[in-house]
Amino acid sequence: MNCEYVSDNIAQLVAGTLSAEDAVACKTHIAACRDCRDALHGAVAMRTMRDRGNAAPPAGLFERITTEVTRPKARERAPRFWLGAAFGGALAASLLAAAIALGILVRPVALPQDDVARFSVATYETRPMEIAIDVDRPLAGAKISVMLAGDVEVEGFGSLRELSWSDDLESGVNRLTLPLRAIGEDVGQVVVRLSHPDSEQLFVVKLKLDS
Amino acid sequence: MPTGRGNSTEQRYRALLEPHFGALYAAARRLVANPADAEDLVQDVCLKAFQRFDELETIEYQRAWLLKILYHRFIDIQRSRDRSPVDHAETGSDSADPDSLSQGSLQPDDILEREMRADVIIRAMDILGREASSLLALHDIEEFSLEELGQLTGLPVGTIKSRLYRTRAKLGRLLSNEQIQKPVLTVVGGKQ
Numbered sequence: 383m384n385c386e387y388v389s390d391n392i393a394q395l396v397a398g399t400l401s402a403e404d405a406v407a408c409k410t411h412i413a414a415c416r417d418c419r420d421a422l423h424g425a426v427a428m429r430t431m432r433d434r435g436n437a438a439p440p441a442g443l444f445e446r447i448t449t450e451v452t453r454p455k456a457r458e459r460a461p462r463f464w465l466g467a468a469f470g471g472a473l474a475a476s477l478l479a480a481a482i483a484l485g486i487l488v489r490p491v492a493l494p495q496d497d498v499a500r501f502s503v504a505t506y507e508t509r510p511m512e513i514a515i516d517v518d519r520p521l522a523g524a525k526i527s528v529m530l531a532g533d534v535e536v537e538g539f540g541s542l543r544e545l546s547w548s549d550d551l552e553s554g555v556n557r558l559t560l561p562l563r564a565i566g567e568d569v570g571q572v573v574v575r576l577s578h579p580d581s582e583q584l585f586v587v588k589l590k591l592d593s
Numbered sequence: 594m595p596t597g598r599g600n601s602t603e604q605r606y607r608a609l610l611e612p613h614f615g616a617l618y619a620a621a622r623r624l625v626a627n628p629a630d631a632e633d634l635v636q637d638v639c640l641k642a643f644q645r646f647d648e649l650e651t652i653e654y655q656r657a658w659l660l661k662i663l664y665h666r667f668i669d670i671q672r673s674r675d676r677s678p679v680d681h682a683e684t685g686s687d688s689a690d691p692d693s694l695s696q697g698s699l700q701p702d703d704i705l706e707r708e709m710r711a712d713v714i715i716r717a718m719d720i721l722g723r724e725a726s727s728l729l730a731l732h733d734i735e736e737f738s739l740e741e742l743g744q745l746t747g748l749p750v751g752t753i754k755s756r757l758y759r760t761r762a763k764l765g766r767l768l769s770n771e772q773i774q775k776p777v778l779t780v781v782g783g784k785q
Contacts, residue, residue: 390754417762423766424729428734428764430710437618438618439635447632451640538640566672
């Protein structure tokens with residue numbers, strides 16, 4: 383009898399389906415092995431969760447959820463782009479950019495290329511951060527990547543640290559909306575990268591946690 | 594997210610999802626006592642499945658994949674709530690579905706004790722992290738075999754076995770820790 387045998391049979395031991403002889407042998411080992419005692423404690427906990435039942439979904443729930451999920455509005459939980467004004471320089475895609483409070487686009491703020499925008503996030507609410515990308519001509523197949531550093535997530539995308547989309551940008555201001563939520567205290571920053579065969583542009587938004 | 598494929602994509606999505614929907618809902622209800630929260634959790638998973646439908650269609654163990662997403666999402670929500678100053682009293686034993694209290698052979702006190710115990714276990718799963726917790730849950734609660742989990746994760750069976758053992762032991766140690774047994778304080782009012 384060893385730890386591996388106990389581990390292989392621990393679920394049956396907890397369920398009471400192990401043979402009497404094997405159960406006695408397992409229990410004897412467990413009594414003398416701290417790790418296996420802890421593992422048994424953990425296995426009993428998992429059994430407790432399993433015993434919480436096997437509830438059937440309410441009638442109509444599948445239809446309701448799949449309809450909700452596949453309709454265009456649900457898909458709009460992903461970031462979207464809108465179109466607008468003009469922009470100078472090939473794909474120097476100068477980001478006109480904007481840090482916003484509480485989801486309201488206060489005003490587009492022209493930031494120097496090396497400046498850093500700031501945005502406040504909160505742990506208990508999702509706040510849409512809007513970034514304006516101004517291009518001087520249509521850019522087909524531009525790739526937009528959003529990289530998250532720190533305890534922050536884009537709503538609907540769980541713990542994904544990098545999200546990428548390929549989109550056709552039209553001439554003018556294209557707005558990217560990211561519903562952000564803090565999941566910890568060290569909220570870090572968001573880096574938005576716009577790349578195209580001609581060029582690449584990075585934009586950094588430092589995050590601040592609202593207490 | 595699927596794009597440019599019209600209704601046939603939605604039909605294929607529904608056909609793929611439907612056989613697993615009951616398992617998703619049951620798993621959600623085991624984690625979240627409140628039916629409305631469980632439905633929200635399932636909807637999050639269904640949305641993720643739709644966004645990653647191209648990938649999901651190619652996976653052999655689709656149910657395990659979906660359930661893994663569900664456990665990951667649950668831990669994410671749990672972490673977010675744990676760090677919020679506002680206690681979400683609609684989950685956990687405070688809001689156990691009244692219908693469940695009259696079902697089965699358990700007495701109400703037994704059910705209450707089990708639900709309180711489940712709250713502590715969930716806090717411990719949160720501490721374990723979503724990868725470890727979901728792997729253990731998929732094996733011990735959802736009853737996927739070591740081989741199936743190996744296919745899902747790409748890990749050798751021996752590695753899965755040792756991870757399960759270590760995670761169970763860590764969970765057991767966490768549950769022995771008095772700190773985790775303490776109830777979460779509920780914010781009921783106040784002003785800044």
